[in-house]
Amino acid sequence: MGDLEDEKKLEHGQQLDDGTKRPITTPDEEEKREPIASTAVVEDAPIAPLTATQSATEPVYITGVKLWTVLAAVTLIAFLMLLDTSIIATAIPQITNDFHSLPDVGWYGSAYLLTSSALQPLTGKIYTRFSTKWAFIAFFSVFELGSVLCGAANSSKMLIVGRAVAGMGTSGVQNGAMTILSASAPMHKRPMLLGIMMAVCQLGIVCGPLVGGALTQYASWRWCFYINLPIGAVAILVLLIITIPDDKNKKAPRTPSELLKILSTLDLTGFAIFAGFAVMFLLALEWGGQLYAWNSATIIGLFCGAGITFILFAIWEYRVGDEAMIPYSMIKRRIIVCSAIYIALVFGGQFVQSYYMPIYFQAIKGASPSLSGVYVLPSILSAIIMAIPSGVLVGKFGYYLPWAMACSVLFSIGSGLLTTLTPHSKTVEWVMYQVIAGFGRGCGLQIPIVAMQNDLPPQQQALGMALIGFAQTFGGAVFLVVAQLIFSHGLKSEIPKYAPEVNPQSIIDAGATKFRQFITPSQLPAVLEGYDKAIIHVFYLGTAITALSFFVSLGMGWKKIAQKKKKPVAPEA
Structure with missing residues (x-):
């Protein structure tokens, strides 16, 4: 890589290209900047590596x-x-x-x-x-x-x-x-x-x-x-x-040799090790408490195997260096790590709400599956309405951190309000609570990606987005499993409090809507109270992780993204 000044220029959207050496022609600072030093090259790769005769030019969009x-x-x-x-x-x-x-x-x-x-x-x-x-x-x-x-x-x-x-x-x-x-x-x-x-x-x-x-x-x-x-x-x-x-x-x-040379740079060994970790960890979460008990040899073995494999993966990636699937130079950047954790928390909160609000509508309110999809529209539409202007304003003023913080604050407030829902909550309540949470999500859905792109040079941005995408999927999967555990435990503990004559396991086995067929009309109000409390426990989880995202967002840095450059004014004749 070139010196720090060259990396900053790369971060602001410039890229190196073939051709003779030419001076930088950024309009606002054309007279102040010097041509990029001849040592500025893109990281070694078999894709058109740059030489000392190449220079930075404005990318063509x-x-x-x-x-x-x-x-x-x-x-x-x-x-x-x-x-x-x-x-x-x-x-x-x-x-x-x-x-x-x-x-x-x-x-x-x-x-x-x-x-x-x-x-x-x-x-x-x-x-x-x-x-x-x-x-x-x-x-x-x-x-x-x-x-x-x-x-x-x-x-x-x-x-x-x-x-x-x-x-x-x-x-x-x-x-x-x-x-x-x-x-x-x-x-x-x-x-x-x-x-x-x-x-x-x-x-x-x-x-x-x-x-x-x-x-x-x-x-x-x-x-x-x-x-x-x-x-x-x-x-x-x-x-x-x-x-x-x-x-x-x-x-x-x-040629086949060129293809093999490129494949050799993909860190397939690191991928194989990481795949082993991901499969064992997710299987442990998927099977734990379902097919096998949490203290069974199978689940304990999967968790131990995942932990050992992850340690091996970390050692391997550190050894490989910048050619690794997830380069160590990227992981040690605070903004990148915080962006990945932030999106895992935000999407975990979104998945919890997206999966359990329909259960609330179907189980507690008695709505059909299709109608429950309509009832969650306030959350989705408000996120869409807010995402567009927030993106425009980030591009206009250049600062993304306030929007990440606003996302955490509004989303956690909306999630917290959802914990107040009861079987008798009015329509205006669950609509407005979803709208608040949706506005929060709309503020911050794209922010981790913007922060990552602003912090990494162009040649590493695909790697950064892969890390962000994995954090999003992995975080959502993990928090959904945790939510399911909380929900199942909540049903087993809360239903006996309100309806002691009803077997909670029969309610769980019946599903979100058919449990009504196995209880008497006189038992229904008490069962709904217990069911509601179990869902509220899940919303506590959503509130906690979205609130935690606020503190993580602080590590994303108060940095300004590259702004639109003004066109140079032609000198008067």
């Missing part, structure tokens, strides 16, 4: 209709990713009827999550070494292949394999979408673009149960997977005809 078209394409694909995670929920009962596979239900989600989480850190290396556009298309094509396998499945095992393949594809989709937007627009425009993408794609969570229920009821559950094919094809066609700016410096391998 896409604008106008092309930029908004790219935004629409990647947002549509990101929407499909979240739609796929929730659309299967309402189809699972019919799937288990067709395949007689009730014991496999856990694997329909676990197979997807395991492959996605294990592969995510490696995707950063892939986007660094290969064409951004073609790598993104490749990952999405793998997801589409998984969708085909799921839709055509003739057995439960085939469906599980399809979910695993789809998870492999999704591992690089979100990272790729953010990488494409970052390469397509200057720093001051990215907060708005990322805010729009992340806010709109959240609709997938809400639309999933609605669309899945309709397709399962009026067509077939297989269309819950086939629906990804025509929609995804449109988005891919758009990307095929548009050139992504950062691909001009990435040369595709022309």
Whole structure:
């Protein structure tokens, strides 16, 4: 790497390119800056390495209709990713009827999550070494292949394999979408673009149960997977005809030896070790208290194996250095670490609310699955409404930390208010509580990505986004498991307090809506009180982790992002 001054210039959106040495021509400081020293080079890589004769020039971004078209394409694909995670929920009962596979239900989600989480850190290396556009298309094509396998499945095992393949594809989709937007627009425009993408794609969570229920009821559950094919094809066609700016410096391998040389830089050993850690840790969380007791040899062995493997991974990554899948030079940056922890906490809070608010509406309020999806719209719509102006204002004034702090404050207040819900809460109460929490999420959804991009040089940003994406997925998965444990324990402890004559295990086994069939009308109010208290315990968790995110946000730094540069005024003749 070059000296500190050169790195700062790279952080502000400049990139090195082929050609003769020319002076920096930043309009506002053209007369003050010196040409970049000849020692400034991009980290060693087999992708068009820079030489001493090369210099920094302003990157060429896409604008106008092309930029908004790219935004629409990647947002549509990101929407499909979240739609796929929730659309299967309402189809699972019919799937288990067709395949007689009730014991496999856990694997329909676990197979997807395991492959996605294990592969995510490696995707950063892939986007660094290969064409951004073609790598993104490749990952999405793998997801589409998984969708085909799921839709055509003739057995439960085939469906599980399809979910695993789809998870492999999704591992690089979100990272790729953010990488494409970052390469397509200057720093001051990215907060708005990322805010729009992340806010709109959240609709997938809400639309999933609605669309899945309709397709399962009026067509077939297989269309819950086939629906990804025509929609995804449109988005891919758009990307095929548009050139992504950062691909001009990435040369595709022309011979097997060049391909092997690139593959040797991907840190596949580190990936294999990390994948072992991710699989063992997530399986322990998935099986603990469900298939096996927490103190069983299986669960203890998985946790111990995950811990040992993680230590080995850390040692290996430190040994490999800057060529590692997650470079040590990145991990020791406070802003990067805090951004990853922050997004894990915020998305953990979002997942807790997104999964348990529908349970509150269905179990306590007696709403149908489709109607419960409508009832959570205040949270999603308020997040969308707030994400766009917050992104614009971050780009205008340049400071992202106030928005991260506002996100934590509003989200924790909204989550705290949700803990006051009762079986008799009025509509205005649960609507306004969700709106407050949604406004908070809208303030901060894109902030960790903005902070990371502002702190890292361009050649490491794909790695940074892979780390952020993994933290988001991994954090959400971990906190959902913790929420499930709290919820199950809450039902077992609270229902006997209010309805001692009712067996809490029968309520748990019956599900969120069918428990009403096993109790008498006179027992229902007491059971609902106990059920409500169990859900409130989960909302306490959401409140705690979102409040904790406030203190983590302070470590993201009071830094100003690169602003739009003024055009130079031509001297008068």
